[in-house]
Amino acid sequence: MKDTRILIIDDEPDFSALLAANLEEAGNFEVREVNDSSKSLEVARDFKPDLCVIDVVMPGLDGGDVVSRFRSDPDLKEVPVIMLTALVEENPNRPDGETITGGLPFVSKTSDFETVLACIEKHLLEAEE
Template sequence: MDKIRVLLIDDEPSFTRMLKMSLERRGGFEVMVENNGAYGLTVAQDFRPDFILLDVIMPDVDGGEVAAKIRADSKLKDTPIVFLTAGVSKDTTKAKGNVIGGQKYLAKPVTVDEVIRCIEARLGKTPRVSTGSSPVPKS
């Protein structure tokens, strides 16, 4: 089975390092990290991810702007994007079905299992994974 290629765009290096390591340790994932939102489109064009996790609030550029640029690219426009945010509580996010303003969100802090379930649901495929859940710190 080919690995699921995940692009993680978030300005918190400790968060991205932990999530990348946790997903890759589970198996079935190849994770590329970009900590500067302004480079998100370029990295997406080079990496060609199957799935994108994108922080909403970053100092250099808004996650919505990055998503709009990705959607405008003919080769990336159908790539699923799920936003990550510390600005919305898990209870609020779940009450709204993990969708706010028509966009899929995961509220930080997230567990690796939450991320994997989200990826599986959006892509309709299951990577090879081991058991256990590792929390990923809130950024």
């Protein structure tokens, strides 16, 4: 089975590296990191991810900008996106801890890796369907 490609866009290389490491250890994930958000579209077109995990607060293009560019790109507009940010808290009322705002799932950066993973898997499943 071909590895599922996850693109992590975050200006924090340490965080993206650790998340990538966890994902790679957790399953069949091919993970690529983008720490400079201005290159995210370019990388994504090349990488063709199955799902994007995008930070919100970033210098230059922020998460919202990146999402809107993805949405206006014919190849990328269907790619599921998870906003992983320190701006929100884990929603205690949902097992995936996400909060849907403006049609986008927001997950707290401080959520357990398992919660983040559950959220990613859920959206991958939804995307497959």
